[in-house]
Amino acid sequence: MLQMSAIDSYYGRSHVLQGVALEAPAGRITAVLGRNGTGKTTLMKTIMGLTDRMSGSIRLDGTEIGHEPTFRRARAGIGYVPQGREIIPDFTIHENILMGAFARTDGRIEVPALVPELFPYLPENYDRRGGVLSGGQQQQLAIARALAANPKLLLLDEPSEGIQPSIVEEIHAVIARLNREHGLTVILVEQNIDFVRAVAHGFVMLEKGRIAACGPIETLTDDLVHRHMAV
Numbered sequence: 383m384l385q386m387s388a389i390d391s392y393y394g395r396s397h398v399l400q401g402v403a404l405e406a407p408a409g410r411i412t413a414v415l416g417r418n419g420t421g422k423t424t425l426m427k428t429i430m431g432l433t434d435r436m437s438g439s440i441r442l443d444g445t446e447i448g449h450e451p452t453f454r455r456a457r458a459g460i461g462y463v464p465q466g467r468e469i470i471p472d473f474t475i476h477e478n479i480l481m482g483a484f485a486r487t488d489g490r491i492e493v494p495a496l497v498p499e500l501f502p503y504l505p506e507n508y509d510r511r512g513g514v515l516s517g518g519q520q521q522q523l524a525i526a527r528a529l530a531a532n533p534k535l536l537l538l539d540e541p542s543e544g545i546q547p548s549i550v551e552e553i554h555a556v557i558a559r560l561n562r563e564h565g566l567t568v569i570l571v572e573q574n575i576d577f578v579r580a581v582a583h584g585f586v587m588l589e590k591g592r593i594a595a596c597g598p599i600e601t602l603t604d605d606l607v608h609r610h611m612a613v
């Protein structure tokens with residue numbers, strides 16, 4: 383589905399990703415791991431075209447998209463749930479979800495059928511403003527907004543960050559369902575190794591902007607986790 387090779391990515395003069403390669407096969411969950419500040423969010427932003435500059439190749443189903451503007455990447459089928467969620471606080475739940483639908487190519491500005499099924503809270507509270515929701519509700523909303531674009535590849539940047547544990551489990555269950563029942567390909571930045579081992583098929587481990595290790599999830603050893611993730 384997505385193949386990145388020889389990726390260098392920059393913010394101004396800051397050279398963050400250095401020679402990164404990643405393969406996210408269709409129908410699979412690929413986890414992006416590593417310590418804070420090592421470039422995980424930059425990797426997601428690079429896929430969306432949101433860093434200042436990059437070189438290298440990003441192919442989506444064989445088509446080079448690495449030099450396309452962000453909106454074309456969204457239209458090509460990449461949904462993005464950013465770190466911190468970036469909900470528009472003054473927009474209602476309904477309006478926030480519909481924002482995602484503008485990336486659809488068929489012009490259907492509507493809430494996808496999947497949303498009430500996965501997140502019943504959202505349609506029951508369409509008129510509430512995004513800014514008054516809890517962290518967990520905002521995360522649900524951010525995922526619903528990404529789904530409204532009908533993506534084939536979903537990028538999730540630390541979806542459990544800053545959310546109370548009981549809600550984290552719900553979010554994790556939704557991610558597993560989106561992949562297993564709905565066939566969505568996922569790239570997931572996640573610190574919870576137990577969850578990663580339970581749902582992911584493959585991983586890349588970043589260290590200071592480079593790939594320190596990658597492979598099938600069975601090869602994510604405790605040693606690798608301790609070496610590259612322990613503080």
Ligand SMILES: Nc1ncnc2c1ncn2[C@@H]1O[C@H](COP(=O)(O)OP(=O)(O)OP(=O)(O)O)[C@@H](O)[C@H]1O
Pocket residue numbers: 393394396398416417418419420421422423424425465
């Ligand atoms: N907008 C920016 N301008 C300049 N440097 C940035 C910018 N955003 C991030 N960086 C730098 O790039 C490096 C990688 O940051 P990034 O946010 O990708 O890491 P991360 O692995 O996602 O960390 P975290 O888990 O804390 O989110 C860090 O050194 C950070 O300071």
